[in-house]
Amino acid sequence: MALRPVLADLALAPAARTASVTSGPVAAAGQATTVLLGVHCTTATGTTPTLDVALEESADGSSWTAVTGSGAAQLTAAGTRTAFATVTKNYVRVAAVIAGTTPSFTFSAAVYVLPN
Numbered sequence: 752m753a754l755r756p757v758l759a760d761l762a763l764a765p766a767a768r769t770a771s772v773t774s775g776p777v778a779a780a781g782q783a784t785t786v787l788l789g790v791h792c793t794t795a796t797g798t799t800p801t802l803d804v805a806l807e808e809s810a811d812g813s814s815w816t817a818v819t820g821s822g823a824a825q826l827t828a829a830g831t832r833t834a835f836a837t838v839t840k841n842y843v844r845v846a847a848v849i850a851g852t853t854p855s856f857t858f859s860a861a862v863y864v865l866p867n
Contacts, residue, residue: 755865755866756866757863757864757865757866758863758864758866759861759862759863759864760777760861760862761859761860761861762774762775762777762844762845762860762861762862763845763847763858763859763860764859765791765793765857765858765859766857766858766859767794767855767856767857768847768849768855768856768857768858769849769853769854769855770849771846771847771848771849772846772847772849773807773815773844773845773846773847774844774845774846774860775844776809776812776842776843776844777843777844777845777862777864784837784838784864784865784866784867785835785836785837785838785864785865786806786818786821786835786836786837786838786843786862786863786864786865787833787834787835787862787863787865788804788805788806788821788823788833788834788835788836788845788860788861788862789831789832789833789860789861789862789863790802790804790823790826790831790832790833790858790859790860791831791858791859791860791861792826792828792829792830792831792832792856792857792858793829793857793858794829794855794856794857795826795827795828795829795854795855795856795857796853796854796855797851797852797853797854797855798851798852798853798854799827799851799852800827800849800850800851800852800854800855800856801825801826801827801848801849801850801851801854802825802826802827802847802848802849802854802856802858803822803823803825803826803847803848803850804822804823804826804832804845804846804847804848804858804860805817805818805821805822805823805834805845805846806818806821806834806836806838806843806844806845806846806862807843807844807845807846808838808839808840808841808842808843808844809840809841809842809843809844810840810841810842811841811842812841812842815844815846817846818836818837818838818843819836820834820836821834821835821836822834826856826858843862843864845860845862847860
């Protein structure tokens with residue numbers, strides 16, 4: 752079996768974050784079908800900090816819905832997580848939800864798209 756090219760983007764660059772965040776659209780219209788989400792966290796601080804990262808999709812780039820089953824396992828400390836998902840709409844982005852008491856996570860998120 753021959754390998755196919757993969758499109759990739761660093762959706763959220765490495766940075767310390769204390770609040771939930773979403774990336775901009777990371778897949779060109781019509782490109783996505785199978786998507787791999789990679790999250791790399793180097794630091795987590797605060798009281799019971801949690802980081803939940805998942806994919807959202809949109810037909811028009813402005814109205815977003817969660818992609819079922821695309822959430823990476825929750826992070827509460829430094830670590831790496833991945834998740835696979837199938838998307839059906841034209842645009843994809845990363846949504847990261849940060850919770851806890853004075854939480855701070857230094858992390859990045861990348862999206863790898865296997866084009867149609």
